[in-house]
Amino acid sequence: MATNIIDFESARVRAGDHMVRGSAAYGMVRAFAVSARGVVQAARDAHDTSPVVTAALGRLMMGALMTGAMFKQPDELLTYIVKGDGPIRAMTVTANCEGQVKGFPANPYVWVPARPDGKLDVGRAVGKGTLAAVRDLPGFEPYSSRVELVSGEIAEDLTHYFAVSDQIPTSVGLGVLVGRTWDVECAGGFIVQLMPDCIDEVAEQIERNLASVTSVTDLLREGATPTDVLCRILEGLDYQELEAQPVEFYCGCNEQRAARATMALGEDELRDMIAKNETAEVCCHFCGRRHYLSPERLRELLG
Secondary structure (H helix, E strand, O other), X not given: OOOOOOOHHHHHHHHOOEEEEEEEOOOOEEEEEEEOHHHHHHHHHHHXXXXXXXXXXXXXXXXXXXHHOOOOOOOOEEEEEEEEOOOOOEEEEEEOOOOEEEEEEOOXXXXXXXXXXOOOOHHHHHOOEEEEEEEEOOOOOOEEEEEEOOOOOXXXXXXXXXXXXXXXXXXXXXXXEEOOOOOEEEEEEEEEEEOOOOOHHHHHHHHHHHHOOXXXXXXXXXXXXXXXXXXXXXXXXXXXXXXXEEOEEXXXXXXXXXXXXXXXXXXXXXXXXXXXXXXXXXXOOOOOOEEEEOHHHHHHHHO
16 A cells, blocks of 8 residues: 555645536436546545556445435445455445545556456456445444445446335446546546436436436546536436535544554553554555554553
8 A cells, every 4th residue: 555645635626526416307306426536536646556446446436425415414424345356356435425535445456458448347357246335323323235246337336236225216327537647537427316206207318318428437528517417417307406515535544543543452562562662553544644653652542
């Protein structure tokens, strides 16, 4: 894992990352769309990921951002965990309703052949396995559900998750375009859901509109914003935008959390480190930052 510390806030501002939420067909459809080049680039910089891992992790993070926007409690957290038999092995991302997300892959250095169409083969890198979702609201027992991966391409897997776990007809589109220098050129996605009172004519119109969309990255490369994406998908259905908010790669790790993690080593281990005048090192899986606790700080913790 890379140890470089990056300025997540400036990355977000430069990219203009943001997410929109709206409705259509007089409330029969709810929709979310996100543009998150800076978010995915921040994850790529933090973990030094190969292109196919950048695409896989980026898709999962954007899906988590839009799912988190469905929550009503500001302190509720969503965690998506993908486990597969592909070389990535696993990915974990966490998001909230405030547009903040973080994530990491089990194996950031994966190389697989491209698909016949020349695109990154995320499905092969992820493989067969499961997608688990954990909703955590302080004061309540975490709620978790799990479904089998459909393709490993992430968007199809999230579509399947919403249909099976939440029983909501959903269309998910996610895309990450990685350039020749491995930097992220564009990244974005959408989630469109049919509410229980949605009529067949509305669903059929959305299907026709989606048939004209080749890929999310094609729209983004043409300069489309999240609003443009939803207007395209929900054309003819009286789309109304309800909210727009910035999104960012945010990790709340700090020295206090590192200290709590260090205490888990146990008193005997800490006393041994103090006797040897050793400094404790704690690395955050999510952002790659390293926190160092001096022998003096370890003595304070024991005290």
